[in-house]
Every structure is written in structure tokens, then in C-alpha cells.
Amino acid sequence: MAIPNSKLAVITDPETATGFRLAGVDVYARSDVGEARALLKSFFESKEYGLVAVSEDCLRDPDRELAKLLEQEALPVVVPFPSGRLKIDSSEGEAYLSELVKSCIGYYVKLR
Numbered sequence: 001m002a003i004p005n006s007k008l009a010v011i012t013d014p015e016t017a018t019g020f021r022l023a024g025v026d027v028y029a030r031s032d033v034g035e036a037r038a039l040l041k042s043f044f045e046s047k048e049y050g051l052v053a054v055s056e057d058c059l060r061d062p063d064r065e066l067a068k069l070l071e072q073e074a075l076p077v078v079v080p081f082p083s084g085r086l087k088i089d090s091s092e093g094e095a096y097l098s099e100l101v102k103s104c105i106g107y108y109v110k111l112r
Contacts, residue, residue: 007048009076011036012055013083020053033058037066040078044069049076056080071103 010020010027017029026049030036036058043049059080062070070078080096102108 006050008051008053009043009049010053011039011058012053013057016055016083030058037062041066041069043076044073047075051079052076053079053081055083057083 008025010017010025011030012020012027014029014031017027020027028036028039030039036054040052040054040058043052059070059078098108
């Protein structure tokens with residue numbers, strides 16, 4: 001059985017990028033949401049990364065093409081994380097993650 005690419009990439013704003021670079025992952029700092037989305041789309045085509053952590057502000061209201069990729073493609077797995085600039089209510093974040101898990105595995109999972 002072939003093991004899918006296990007490389008990790010992070011797409012975030014320049015202010016947050018330094019912390020991820022210190023962790024030793026591939027970091028792509030983008031100030032513009034459109035540029036960040038284009039980069040994420042290119043990762044679906046190249047299959048260079050198995051996991052892509054993306055600042056959540058890049059995923060808000062995605063265009064039709066990106067939404068289709070996020071729903072239908074298995075790799076890379078896209079994991080949103082809160083941006084330092086956005087303030088998200090923890091219950092909203094839990095609901096989002098719960099919905100994300102349901103869309104992947106078909107079941108709701110209660111997060112604690």
C-alpha cells in the first residue's frame with residue numbers, strides 16, 4: 001500500500017509565519033487572501049503536500065472552484081486554524097470542526 005505524501009505546509013499571514021518557520025515546516029506567507037487561495041489550489045494539483053494548515057481567514061467564503069476542491073479531493077487534507085487577526089467564538093469553532101469531521105467520516109463527533 002502506497003503511503004500518501006506526508007509533508008506539511010502552512011499558509012498564513014506574514015506576522016504568523018515566523019512561529020511556524022521556527023517549528024521547521026514549509027511556510028508560505030501571503031498577505032493577500034486571493035494569493036493564498038491560488039496557492040492552496042495549486043497544492044491540490046501538485047499533490048506535493050499531504051497536509052496543509054491554512055489560516056482560517058483564507059477559507060472564509062471560498063470561490064466555487066476552491067469549495068469544490070475542498071469537498072471532493074482527499075489530498076491534501078486542509079486544516080484551518082484561527083488567524084491572530086480574527087476573533088472566533090469557541091462554540092463557533094467547535095461547530096465548524098464538528099461539521100468538518102462529519103463531512104469527512106459521515107458522523108458527528110462531539111468535541112470536548
